[in-house]
Each structure stands twice: as C-alpha cells, then as structure tokens.
Amino acid sequence: MRYRTNSKVLVGDEIVKVRELAERYPRGTARWYPKLQRYVKRLKVAIPEVGEVDLFIVWKHQRGGWYLTALASTLEGGVQAVMGVWNSRWSLEVSHRIRKQNLALGRCTCRSFAAHLRHADLVIEAFNLISEERQRSPGLSWRDAQRLAADRLESAMVTGMNSIAA
Numbered sequence: 631m632r633y634r635t636n637s638k639v640l641v642g643d644e645i646v647k648v649r650e651l652a653e654r655y656p657r658g659t660a661r662w663y664p665k666l667q668r669y670v671k672r673l674k675v676a677i678p679e680v681g682e683v684d685l686f687i688v689w690k691h692q693r694g695g696w697y698l699t700a701l702a703s704t705l706e707g708g709v710q711a712v713m714g715v716w717n718s719r720w721s722l723e724v725s726h727r728i729r730k731q732n733l734a735l736g737r738c739t740c741r742s743f744a745a746h747l748r749h750a751d752l753v754i755e756a757f758n759l760i761s762e763e764r765q766r767s768p769g770l771s772w773r774d775a776q777r778l779a780a781d782r783l784e785s786a787m788v789t790g791m792n793s794i795a796a
Contacts, residue, residue: 633702639685640676648700657689657696663710670709677702686712729753759783
C-alpha cells in the first residue's frame with residue numbers, strides 16, 4: 631500500500647518520519663532498478679497498527695525532477711515482484727479515476743444493485759468507444775473523442791432502429 635511520507639514508523643528503537651528516512655537514503659544510496667526505472671531502498675520497519683512490514687522508499691524521475699513515493703508491504707518476494715504488483719494496482723487506480731471523473735461512474739443514484747451494475751457496464755462501454763476514437767486520431771482531445779463517440783453511437787442507434795422498422 632502507498633504510505634504517507636509524513637507518517638511515523640519504528641526503525642529499531644527509533645521512531646522516525648518516512649520523509650526523514652528518505653533523506654537518510656537518498657536515491658544515490660538506493661539501488662537502481664533499470665527494469666523499473668526507479669531507485670528503491672527496502673527497509674524493515676514497524677507500524678504500530680500493523681506490525682513489521684517492508685517499507686520501500688522509491689525515487690522516480692518525472693517532469694524534470696525526482697519524485698518520492700513510500701510503499702508499505704507485507705508481500706513476500708523481491709523488490710521487482712512487489713513493485714510489479716504495486717504498478718498493476720496503480721494502473722487500476724488511474725483507470726478507475728478516469729472513468730469516475732470523466733464518465734460519471736461515481737454519480738450513479740440508482741437504488742438497486744442491478745442498476746448500479748448496468749450503469750458501470752455503460753460507463754465501461756463509453757470509455758471503450760472514446761478510447762477507439764482516440765486510437766483512430768492520436769492527437770484528439772478527450773472532449774472531442776467523447777463527442778465523436780456519442781455521434782457514432784447515435785448514428786448506430788438510428789440506423790439500427792430504421793432497420794428494425796423496415
């Protein structure tokens with residue numbers, strides 16, 4: 631899980647903020663993982679509510695600077711395996727945020743579970759249509775892709791209705 635850098639952990643007999651640990655282990659002292667494109671330092675720490683965990687201090691280059699992230703994990707395995715799991719989870723978080731913010735996934739006011747599922751299906755279908763438009767025209771903005779996808783869907787519905795009526 632992602633861990634706040636202003637949170638405190640127990641290292642040996644000392645209570646210290648994660649940001650202070652990151653200052654003790656700057657990216658130059660952490661190990662460079664070419665496959666991950668990150669510097670990572672793994673430390674055994676204790677979190678009062680959880681117990682002993684592995685704390686990963688991660689330095690990633692982005693937008694002209696180095697960005698600090700801290701991850702706490704109880705997973706067994708090497709750094710690359712744990713980071714792979716985290717990267718997969720983060721991809722899901724980003725995908726969910728895009729759907730929730732841009733496609734009203736969080737605005738469903740339906741009362742039944744079946745209606746919520748149908749709404750989620752429609753949101754995912756809308757996202758897929760918009761993605762197709764952006765693949766066709768790589769420079770297309772999100773808003774323009776929404777409009778084109780809506781127009782295409784409307785045309786398909788009209789054509790489908792006319793063919794049903796005939």
